[in-house]
Amino acid sequence: MSGERDEPAERREARGWCWSVLDSPIGPLLLAATDQGLAQVVFHADEATAAEAVSRLTARLGAAPTPSPARGSDAGDTPERLVHLGTAVRQLESYFAGSLREFTVPLDWSLTAGFNRRVLRELADHVPFGTVVGYGELADRVGDPGAARAVGVAMGSNPLPVVVACHRVVESGGGIGGFGGGLETKRTLLALEGILPQPLF
Structure with missing residues (x-):
């Protein structure tokens, strides 16, 4: 898998991050990304599960999530975390559609x-x-x-x-x-x- 970013797990400085929920054939998936890459995927992300995951990630990453810009708005300089989140969404959609076999979105390994x-x-x-x-x-x-x-x-x-x-x-x-x-x-x-x-x- 290409584009992986490895960071020591002991690093605990605050990381900017954002999240989104993707509807998929296996149910809603919460995706969270930092400026280093995709950091977490959470299964069965209904409203309660998503809220719990966001709270847990806020504590682990040391910062509240960045709000996503409104679709179609001019976001100016887009933070890397939003770029990675968008890439993850597109690649997962392609995977579930049967047209993608290898994920290349950068990964943030800091949660393991x-x-x-x-x-x-x-x-x-x-x-x-x-x-x-x-x-x-x-x-x-x-x-x-x-x-x-x-x-x-x-x-x-x-x-x-x-x-x-x-x-x-x-x-x-x-x-x-x-x-x-x-x-x-x-x-x-x-x-x-x-x-x-x-x-x-």
Whole structure:
């Protein structure tokens, strides 16, 4: 995956950020971006979930979000965070329409660290559209054989689902494994990528 920005998780200075909710085939997704890149994707972002996510991000990023300019208005010099947010929206729309297979929006990795970040970056860089990887294999790839359970924890805490495709991580015995967005969401994403058959209805 291109365009990723890596920042130490220990940095805690305030970051400007903005957010939007995208309607998608798997339900509303809250997208949050900083000047470094897309920072978070939140599943099932109804009004209450979105409000909770915005409150949590305000605390973690140390600043209230930047209001988005009205559509069609002349925003002058557009902050990078708004550019990244717009890119993420367009790319996700294309992904769900079946016309995009690789996300290139810059990513802000500051909401994850350590082992989790290593695993997620390996996933983002080396498990492409239409393929899957086992939890144990992913642990092996980052030099921690036997850490399959820790890989599962990392997937559950992924701040960037769909874009960093934790739905592509499955059980070695053939099961699809767990998923923070719910198993039906995981099945839908795997079907979109041709890994599972499309549901009949």
